[in-house]
Amino acid sequence: MITIEIHKIENQYSGFLSSGHAGYADDGYDIICAAVSVLTVNTINSIETFTGDPFSVRQEDGLVELVLEGTVSEKTSLLLDSMILGLQEIQNSYGNEYIELIFKEV
Template identity: 45%
Template sequence: MTDITIQKNSKGWYKGFKCDGHAGYAEYGQDIVCAALSVLTINTINSIENFAGDLMDVSSDEENGIITCTFRNKTGNISEEATLLMKSYELGVNGIFEQYGKEFLNIKFEEV
């Protein structure tokens, strides 16, 4: 099971996200759910870095399937570009959830 936690503040501004665990849809190397989530997650981080320029702290643990991204902007909202990319990430993971269900993916929102 993969747990995706999308973090927002009380105003609904994105503060970061965490993708944790392997989906378990198929054997390692054949797991299309895990591959799709990994591509979405890594592409979102790379896109924010390359197209939006917002500062982030990113960490990963490949063995345990954990990627964490936290925006450094503590005083307000991230850029419009980064917000759009985060909305796209949210849309993508929700699409995977709708296709493959709660057996392999859990999405939650956390207020920070």
């Protein structure tokens, strides 16, 4: 199962942590893992390209973590909202046994 924690501090995004594997299909053929990877990595790339918001990233096998530093712009919030919408659509289409979204105040 892929678990994605969306982190907020005082109702402002502070980052996310995506970990695990969906287990929907064999490695290299798992469309849920591929979709989650595209959404999370594209969101990070978009924040870097289209905003000036500082952040750090950690990527390992089966793990992507974004930590936002300081005040988050409206653009970054919108990009994260878009990522969450995509993740929720995956969850709605394929079920809770493959992907779990957790919203966490940190």
